[in-house]
């Protein structure tokens with residue numbers, strides 16, 4: 059999505075408010091260009107979680123979707139965590155309500171599942187899990203799961219399927235998906251490959267298997283930066299949310315980065331990620347609202363599997 063350049067005044071106002079409130083601006087790789095450009099840190103879910111854990115700012119302005127801001131709050135219960143638009147949700151989060159997961163675990167109590175949750179889920183789901191993972195560390199986390207227990211992987215069946223292929227570890231998969239990543243199809247990606255026969259393809263593991271099979275590399279958004287920088291090709295087709303192209307163009311200006319098309323549009327905008335704007339970022343810093351709020355009990359329960367992930371991820 060093309061975004062008009064923000065006015066100098068708006069940028070200055072955001073920077074002034076940031077200083078005044080002692081805030082840090084964290085932005086996901088899918089945010090619009092101007093937000094990425096003004097952020098203190100831009101990265102994937104894993105990098106953002108580490109940054110949120112390490113910050114000594116009083117306020118975290120989280121430009122991403124709600125579960126990401128919520129993760130920052132779980133790691134910083136005493137800090138103020140704000141987000142530009144409270145409606146920036148996630149279809150993966152929606153696909154696994156905590157009540158449904160709790161019922162499933164109760165109904166299958168005899169299985170004694172080791173539950174691994176992709177970070178794209180609510181705090182309520184995190185609280186029911188043994189460990190969290192992101193797309194950047196999912197293989198590593200699954201490899202560290204106890205061998206004597208069956209694994210339930212929630213909520214993304216595509217990421218889970220990819221991790222099974224990588225690790226050889228069988229897992230039971232929750233049937234959730236990212237509404238945007240499943241819009242990339244074998245046909246839409248083959249068509250763009252035919253247009254650029256010498257291009258390499260990098261895809262996010264939330265894509266369906268038929269698309270992953272066409273890719274030269276499947277990885278998290280942050281690993282895409284490393285891959286594109288070092289890829290021995292000029293043309294690279296990037297199969298993920300469109301905001302990634304802004305980050306990649308900045309990091310690899312010498313490469314021709316081609317957005318992977320879906321069946322019905324030239325590139326994929328996540329309708330949730332794109333709810334955040336510079337104006338809303340300014341307003342949330344000004345009003346310290348909307349804020350992420352959570353009960354201390356829920357926060358404590360959700361923190362355990364997150365800390366386990368951050369620890370295991372270093373191994």
Ligand code: 13P
Pocket residue numbers: 087101102103104178192193194236262264277278279280
């Ligand atoms: P990354 O952790 O790879 O940035 O993925 C985030 C995400 O939500 C993908 O849709």
